[in-house]
Amino acid sequence: PIQQIVRHTQQGRDVGAIGFPALVRPSLMGTAGRQVLGIKAYRTYISSLLSVTDNLLDGTVVPPANTVRRDGDDPYFVVAADKGTARFSDTANGISQARDFWLDDAFASGGSAGYDHKAMGITAKGGWEAVKRHFREMDRDIQTEPFTTVGVGDMSGDVFGNGMLLSKQTKLIAAFDHRDIFIDPDPDPATSFKERQRLFKADRSSWQDYKSDLISKGGGVFSRSDKTITLSKEAAKALGTDTGKMTPDELMTAILKAPVDLMWFGGIGTYVRASTQSNADADDRGNDDIRITAKALRVKVIGEGANLGLTHPARIEFASLGGACNSDAIDNSAGVNSSDVEVNIKIALSAAMKAGRLSREDRNTLLESMTADVSDLVLVNNYKQTLAISLAQKDGLVELPHQQRLMQSLEARGRLARDVEHLPDDAQIAERMARGEPLTRPEIGVLLAYAKIVALDDLVASDVPDDPFLERDLFGYFPDAMGEAHGRDIKNHALRREIIGTLIANAMINRGGPTFLEKAESQTGQKTAQIAKGFVAARAAFDLQALFSQVDALDTKISGALQLELYAILRDRVVSQSIWFARHGDFSDGIAPVAERYRAAIDTLTPQLKDLAPAFLVERMAEDEAAYRAGGVPAKTAKALATLPIAGLLTDVQRVAETTDTALMDAAQAFFAVTEAFGIGRIVRAAREVNPTDYFDGLALNRAVQSLHHARRDITRQAVSMDGGFEAWMDVQADTVARTKKQMSGLIDQEEVSVSRITVAANILGDLVR
Numbered sequence: 001p002i003q004q005i006v007r008h009t010q011q012g013r014d015v016g017a018i019g020f021p022a023l024v025r026p027s028l029m030g031t032a033g034r035q036v037l038g039i040k041a042y043r044t045y046i047s048s049l050l051s052v053t054d055n056l057l058d059g060t061v062v063p064p065a066n067t068v069r070r071d072g073d074d075p076y077f078v079v080a081a082d083k084g085t086a087r088f089s090d091t092a093n094g095i096s097q098a099r100d101f102w103l104d105d106a107f108a109s110g111g112s113a114g115y116d117h118k119a120m121g122i123t124a125k126g127g128w129e130a131v132k133r134h135f136r137e138m139d140r141d142i143q144t145e146p147f148t149t150v151g152v153g154d155m156s157g158d159v160f161g162n163g164m165l166l167s168k169q170t171k172l173i174a175a176f177d178h179r180d181i182f183i184d185p186d187p188d189p190a191t192s193f194k195e196r197q198r199l200f201k202a203d204r205s206s207w208q209d210y211k212s213d214l215i216s217k218g219g220g221v222f223s224r225s226d227k228t229i230t231l232s233k234e235a236a237k238a239l240g241t242d243t244g245k246m247t248p249d250e251l252m253t254a255i256l257k258a259p260v261d262l263m264w265f266g267g268i269g270t271y272v273r274a275s276t277q278s279n280a281d282a283d284d285r286g287n288d289d290i291r292i293t294a295k296a297l298r299v300k301v302i303g304e305g306a307n308l309g310l311t312h313p314a315r316i317e318f319a320s321l322g323g324a325c326n327s328d329a330i331d332n333s334a335g336v337n338s339s340d341v342e343v344n345i346k347i348a349l350s351a352a353m354k355a356g357r358l359s360r361e362d363r364n365t366l367l368e369s370m371t372a373d374v375s376d377l378v379l380v381n382n383y384k385q386t387l388a389i390s391l392a393q394k395d396g397l398v399e400l401p402h403q404q405r406l407m408q409s410l411e412a413r414g415r416l417a418r419d420v421e422h423l424p425d426d427a428q429i430a431e432r433m434a435r436g437e438p439l440t441r442p443e444i445g446v447l448l449a450y451a452k453i454v455a456l457d458d459l460v461a462s463d464v465p466d467d468p469f470l471e472r473d474l475f476g477y478f479p480d481a482m483g484e485a486h487g488r489d490i491k492n493h494a495l496r497r498e499i500i501g502t503l504i505a506n507a508m509i510n511r512g513g514p515t516f517l518e519k520a521e522s523q524t525g526q527k528t529a530q531i532a533k534g535f536v537a538a539r540a541a542f543d544l545q546a547l548f549s550q551v552d553a554l555d556t557k558i559s560g561a562l563q564l565e566l567y568a569i570l571r572d573r574v575v576s577q578s579i580w581f582a583r584h585g586d587f588s589d590g591i592a593p594v595a596e597r598y599r600a601a602i603d604t605l606t607p608q609l610k611d612l613a614p615a616f617l618v619e620r621m622a623e624d625e626a627a628y629r630a631g632g633v634p635a636k637t638a639k640a641l642a643t644l645p646i647a648g649l650l651t652d653v654q655r656v657a658e659t660t661d662t663a664l665m666d667a668a669q670a671f672f673a674v675t676e677a678f679g680i681g682r683i684v685r686a687a688r689e690v691n692p693t694d695y696f697d698g699l700a701l702n703r704a705v706q707s708l709h710h711a712r713r714d715i716t717r718q719a720v721s722m723d724g725g726f727e728a729w730m731d732v733q734a735d736t737v738a739r740t741k742k743q744m745s746g747l748i749d750q751e752e753v754s755v756s757r758i759t760v761a762a763n764i765l766g767d768l769v770r
Contacts, residue, residue, distance in 0.1 A: 126334020160266025
């Protein structure tokens, strides 16, 4: 009924026509009157929702009166502003406050005491992070180099208008909205930027307001109500089509097919479908006449600032043909993220307000002062999410078996329906594997989201969010100004556990990839909680956040391929060391003691690796460092990244020292002596070059490598426990050692190393231990 009232109101029709009392005739009221009726319907709608929602009073959940609940306690309910209700935030918050709902004016984000998404430009900025990454990986910097664009929207719109002001190098060739079609065949970036900026700042501007003398030869602004439009040769060339007369629909179709660098979706509508779909599948009848198929697209990159610019199958088809795109859920997530942060800031500050430590006026002043900081915190997530997708895409077919296992696991838990999400079933995956076709970016993005959702649920159900070591993550979620003035309010946040769970889930999947938990669980048999503790310990012990930041700073300064390679080194360390700590970490006293103990050992031994490690590994570090520096990586970063794979062995050294009560340096010397004596470093490196596409082959390879590491630790323990150390141990075991060395050498010297060969090597060393 509410939807019918609103729909009739928007159309200026009498609500009595749908069987409701005709208290007023909207058709006789004008726009203002219809707005009043719309707000009245909205009030009824929101009040109805709150009437069946749990409340939270003094920390106790209070169910709604006279209501039978089929689920558990859940007082968290917020209103998201969208088209048609974006200006109703204050109305919703007023209802929340009148009903004494625990969220007060955090119930609806935005409004007079919230973050205005259009003023912040946050949704467009988030999408722009995705666009920049696409081009960066093509070795193009769209902030300093001109690039051509077409789009859907106008400069008065939030997402389109803000997006077209995010680079002064934008050459907007053409755009259209529901009223007009804009054509500028050869725009001057500086002049056109200033004019777009003027239109954005104007109140309710349209393309008709664009100064005609600033449009390049052959361009213009045309109404969609025109019967025909004559396309100039300049415009035709820019759009890659023929000159002559065409209908507005034909011109908009030509814009969608234009051979430009970027297509920016900022307006409502679905304009691209897959070639396997019909227009009915797009579920947007208003644009049936201009819609094209993904195969007809000639752009390099698509930025989906608005929702559903393409159908999801169209995104997959475009990406499979070599186009660069994500999904709208990835590209425009910053707006929702910003609302989340706003709500959680208000929840934290509500305690100070109730205690009389903070007035509402001062709180509003503080909120406003943190606008830029909130924007920066949100955009980091867009940056990291798109990077995670790029790394998974880079791995290609090697990741496909793990992605398949992840889908199967999600299905088994009742969390995923592949057909709904347009993900391939097992038979289709087998066909893709045979054709050499990995998942596309839009598909990887779906898995990324599901992996995070399930990880969050598992973490909140565990004791992980209660670990004091993660308080630093909690504080990092909020702007620094809040941490300084309202530290105790943050510590006592009503959603503390959920925020920490979200942060760790995001961090694990962003840094380890969508299949991170699937790999860790299959290799360790551990659950999400233990793996998460291992992840946090590994991140702290190796100071991986600082290394990621160093690589982030290389945006557009080195080739996109090299930067992805550096990120892959860090990602592999995240995965391998998280798994190591999940296997061996004793977190009974919390994460901090484990992380600090191993951090100390790594900091002590890393500077001495050139003296400790075998010549083979030292040469490898030097070669990698030189290659990175040749690619433009600064000396400090190049050295750290070249050292990192070898430094990863130091957790084993520390474990040996602990379990044998041996001095750290003595354990390190023995460990690397064992490594050199049996060529373990060479065979482990060779194992990394094996990329099995069968899931169980990969699992067998991993177990064989782990057996090698296990045998090395055991030999080292035996050596350091004997008087005279490793040399004495070698003398006692002389015959067996000689035979083992010969067998290992025969395996290492082969040109090709297989899973079975690695397995044999592991068994040989295991025999030596026994």
